[in-house]
Amino acid sequence: MKIGIVCYPSYGGSGVVATELGKQLAKQGHKIHFISYEPPFRLEQYYENIYFHQVEVPTYPLFKFPPYSLVLTNKINELITEEDLDIIHAHYAIPHSLAAYLACEITKGTEVKLITTLHGTDITLVGGQSSFKNITRFSIGASDGVTAVSDSLRQDAIDRFDLSPKKVKRIYNFIDTTEYRRQKPEEPLQLTEGEEKIIIHISNFRDVKNIPDVIKIFSLINKEVSSKLVLVGDGPNRHSAKKLVDELDLADKVYFLGKQDNIIPLLSVSDLFLLPSEKESFGLVALEAMACEVPVVASNSGGLPEVVIDGVTGFLSDPGAIEEMAHNGIELLENVELHNQFAQNARHRVVTNFSAAEIVEEYQEYYQRLMNN
Incomplete structure (x- = not known):
């Protein structure tokens, strides 16, 4: 599959999970296209099957604030056509999910599917504000598939936006347990004295x-x-x-x-x-x-x-x-x-x-079901 992943590149849970998911999917042979204003901080080196597409926001005196959402929409739209993407996976609802929806609408006639993963504050904080609530609800509803990283967050989304329980699937976060394990430091970390x-x-x-x-x-x-x-x-x-x-x-x-x-x-x-x-x-x-x-x-x-x-x-x-x-x-x-x-x-x-192998397989099965339906 050819998968576009839209995420924040910053130090935080949603960006980490999005990046690690892309890396694991690339190992499975999928073509992964990251879309953001900077390379995700966990994408620190070259990985086979992974491509990064930078969203560059032009400066123009008429705009008081940089129109990032519009430029992001345009970049996603370009990639849907140029790379023949099968899936756009938006991590964090606003603005990623809405921008991806608009990009898909512009490219009517393609078979690309939109998946939104809810990570937390996009529902509990941003999505709860009156200035964002309606577009957050619309973005979730317009997505072909929606996942949440815990049962707690899934229920929050259902309750806050009056969603059908069938609309949101819980897929837990994960880590690579071969990488995350207790290791002996190459050099002693001078943090303690004695038995502290x-x-x-x-x-x-x-x-x-x-x-x-x-x-x-x-x-x-x-x-x-x-x-x-x-x-x-x-x-x-x-x-x-x-x-x-x-x-x-x-x-x-x-x-x-x-x-x-x-x-x-x-x-x-x-x-x-x-x-x-x-x-x-x-x-x-x-x-x-x-x-x-x-x-x-x-x-x-x-x-x-x-x-x-x-x-x-x-x-x-x-x-x-x-x-x-x-x-x-x-x-x-x-x-x-x-x-x-x-x-x-x-x-x-x-x-x-919560191992990568188990959870990434859940994502692959979810992608495939959406593409077949």
Whole structure:
């Protein structure tokens, strides 16, 4: 198949999943055409069967804001004709799904199918705003196929946009478990001294991630267990996080590492992953941690209970339950036998339920059904 993938190239779940899906499909012999304003950050080298098409937005004094959606529509339309695409797979509803729909309409008469994958904030945040709600509903309804990355998000989409349950199929996120596994670092990471434990958090540092809770949970854990906190990522709440660390006198205990292209070495030396988000539509980073045998202490909101099994691969608590999360973290870090069991359970769950081979096959079958119908 010839598949056009429209996604954001930035550091975030939807772009990561879209890129990894394209890479896995290319290994199966499909021709993959990525369409975005920059190369996806996980597309760092040449891959056979993968092509990138940059959307270049012209500057014109009449336009107060760059007309990205229109230029994106035109680029998708060109590729439908020039590359004879079978499928346009839009990741994130706005503007990708709408632009892809318009491109398909312009190219009437072709057999190209439009699939939209919902990733979370395109439904719960952007899609919920009155200025976007109607076009989000239209884009979803006009798609030939719609997938959501968790049962929780699927139900959110059905409820918010009054969709038929048959319209939306849940296909979980995935990772390559041959790549994501606990590895011995090529060079020692100088993060701890002696027997200190490493607690890690990775995110885009936005409000929904509850970064202050991450720091407060660590502060409570550190009073009982000698440890360091590693914060990976960047975003609008990084400055306030740094301020809170200073206020709690934790500056010598917390590392701000910024964005990291390769998080496997960091996960491979970590003992506990904190994800106390207000809501996660799936929690891809929790999956990555579990694959590297890192137990997860997280919120029991959104799609996280579909990833983390409470009392088996980690612990789940209500968002904001800082003391309970800290208690659970301490229990894991102080009980070596329990920690080892959770670590093994975590790896086993990812391999048996969220491996690339299994989930990518689901996507291929879904594509084929749409093309046959």
